[in-house]
Amino acid sequence: MDTSRLKRFAQYARRYLREQVTTKLGVVLAENSAARRENTEAIHKLTENIEVSGKEQVIEQVAYTWFNRFCALRFMDSNRYTSIGVISPAEGQFQPEILAEAKMGHIDEDMVSAQIQGQIFDLLSGTAPSPDAQGEAYRLLIVAVCNYYYEVMRYLFERIDDYTELLMPDDLLSGNSILAYTREAMTPENCQSVEVIGWLYQFYISEKKDEVFAALKKNKKITSENIPAATQLFTPNWIVRYLVENSLGRLWMLNRPQSRLFEQMDYYIKSEDDPPQPPFKRGESDQEYLKISSPEELKICDPACGSGHILVYAFELLYAIYEEEGYAANEIPKKILTHNLYGIEIDERAGSLAAFALTMKAREKYRRFFRKPIQPIQPNICVLKKVEFEEWEVGSGKWEVDNKKLGVSHDYLLHDLHLFEEADNFGALLRPKMSEEQIANLRDYFANLWAKNPNPSLFEHKTHEKVTNI
Incomplete structure (x- = not known):
């Protein structure tokens, strides 16, 4: 993998994207802008977000959102996971395949609604006047594709009906566009492994990381929004393999002495307590270990998962385990994402990439994985967010519960509610006082309690949302 090209x-x-978003921001927020007339709700959300987070944070967020989506679509194009090239042109062509097909009158009806198709055809035929008809048509196609993939990758392709669309870069088709450079860097060779996404993220925030540490030398405190940039480190492949093979792999070998899994674990190290030569025989080791009766019982959690490098390799090893146990190939990806892999992260961007990487592994193993199921399978990646409660929300009498029935101390409950005020700082280091069972019981308790009041006040509704997020 050409990491130097990826870094540049x-x-x-x-x-580039920050400059583009900054320019677009000035245009859409201008006093008499078309956006203010035609997209009042989106402009309201935008100004509200700027007031809460600050202009710089909004610019950073939107710039990265589009970087993330463009890279994800290019990766899927390169591996033919998309039905048509969204970022990539057909062989011998220059324009993205999806636009070239639209110009010939062909648009995927499943991907693009009839209304949007009409707008695109009007632009391309000249019926709808535009100074940049092809560029505008292509932006409509990009938005439609992102909305289409929302069903299977909600963490990455949120429905675009807000200011994110308004701030999309204008030039997406020229030889100097961001997409041209995306294709140049993300070559088919670089896209052979989903690891490329992790490298891109690390390089994307590397300059921000340098800025944070330069400020630290000037005694400027690292704020919570800068912690991800300051602490992000892409784990080398050999370390990932060593960790996974000597934890997950070892546990499986202890439970399945006749397994041939060790043959594909180059970094697996036998313990002195192990039998002299694999395959092991059950009972030959005096070690105490967790007893596993089926692959579904294996649970792997990365408490600071970043872009998911460790989880991706764990997926590979788990797939081999399921195969060895005789599971059907089309069932394995779903089982792994549902039962085996868990990640915790404080950076929403990295968490999205971890989920994307696992989804790509599932698609790699099962080509029909993107077929829309009744309930789309979402990887178990938890992004911890700061949750703050006002005094009136947690004051006396607000959180009285049936202690005898639930076995929950009122003090423990309040402690754990306030604990998440530091979630974006401490991440997986948070230590609730309530047990996992008590937390599960409380979720059910409050869900039933609130179900009896289907029309809460605005303030109560916001409180309910906060508790649900925890």
Whole structure:
């Protein structure tokens, strides 16, 4: 993998996208802008977010959102996970395949609604006047594709009906566009492994990381929004394999002495207590270990998962385990994402990439994985967010519960509610006082309690949302 090319691209992309978003921000927020007339709700959300988070944070967020989506779509194009090239042109062509097909009158009806198709055809035929008809049509296609993939990747392709669309870069089709540079950096060779997404993220925030540490030398405190940039580190492949093979792999070998899994674990180290030569025989080791009766019982959690490098390799090893146990190939990806892999992260961007990487592994193993199921399978990646409660929300009498029935101390409950005020700082280091069972019981308790009041006041509704997020 050509990481030097990826680094140059990712650092350039951050600067370029920030400039583009900053320019678009000035245009859409102008006093008499078309956006203010035609997208009043989106403008309201935008100004509200700027007031809460600050202009710089909004610019950073939107720039990265589009970087994330463009890279994800290019990766899927390169591996033919998309039905048509969204970022990539067909062989021998220059424009993205999806636009070239639209110009010939072909648009996927499942991907693009009839209304949007009409707008696109009007632009391309000249019926709808536009100074940049093809560019505008292509932006509509990009938005439609992102909304289409929302069903299977909600963490990455949120429905675009807000200011994110308004702040999309204008130039997406020229030889100097961000997409041209994306294709140049994310070559088919670089996209052979989903690991490329993790490298791109690390390089994208590398300049921000340098800025944070330069400020630290000037005695400027690292704020919570800068912690991800300051602490992000992409774990080398050999370390990932060593960790996974000597934890997950070892546990499986102890439970399945006849397994041949060790043959694909190059970094697996036998313990002195192990039998002299694998395959092991049950009972030959005096070690105490967790007894596993089926692959579904294996649970792997990365408490600071970043872009998911460790979880991705764990997926590979788990797939081999399921195969060895005789599971059907089309069932294995779903079982792994449902039962085996868990990640915790404080950076929403990294958490989205971890979920995306696992979804790509599932698609790699099962080509029909993107077929829309009744309930889409979402990877178990938990992004911890700061949750603050006002005094009136947790004051006396607000959280009285049936202590005898639930076995929960009122003091423990309040402690754990306030604990998440530091979630974006401490992440997986948070230590609730309530047990997992008590927390589960409380969730059910409050869900039933609130179900009896289907029309809470605005303030009560916001409190309910906070508790649910915890």
